[in-house]
Amino acid sequence: xxxxxxxxxxxxxxxxxxxxxxxxxxxxxxxxxxxxxxxxxxxxxxxxxxxxxxxxxxxxxxxxxxxxxxxxxxxxxxxxxxxxxxxxxxxxxxxxxxxxxxxxxxxxxxxxxxxxxxx
Numbered sequence: 852x853x854x855x856x857x858x859x860x861x862x863x864x865x866x867x868x869x870x871x872x873x874x875x876x877x878x879x880x881x882x883x884x885x886x887x888x889x890x891x892x893x894x895x896x897x898x899x900x901x902x903x904x905x906x907x908x909x910x911x912x913x914x915x916x917x918x919x920x921x922x923x924x925x926x927x928x929x930x931x932x933x934x935x936x937x938x939x940x941x942x943x944x945x946x947x948x949x950x951x952x953x954x955x956x957x958x959x960x961x962x963x964x965x966x967x968x969x970x
Contacts, residue, residue, distance in 0.1 A: 863921060866930075875903050880896065880956075911939050912937040914945070915935040919933060933948075948964055949966070950964050
């Protein structure tokens with residue numbers, strides 16, 4: 852049994868270091884379901900990876916990014932974070948968000964992001 856706390860801490864560390872795609876490859880299950888607020892969920896690692904790549908490859912400048920808190924339960928975690936980036940399509944985005952994750956066999960199988968989408 853994997854220690855969820857250690858996995859979540861490593862995931863958050865990788866993301867804060869800008870290793871978003873590497874973290875995605877390492878920690879997300881093939882059948883992951885990901886969702887932004889109340890948008891339609893993305894089903895499967897391949898579909899979700901394309902979304903992540905579009906976001907990461909669109910970042911033209913990283914101003915700030917940090918993990919604010921982590922909470923862990925049985926196969927469940929949340930990561931509260933802050934990011935401030937300039938994106939070539941969306942302009943400057945500075946937001947706080949919470950990612951709620953469900954884990955199975957050391958991989959994220961479900962993740963939902965909560966944040967204020969307004970600019």
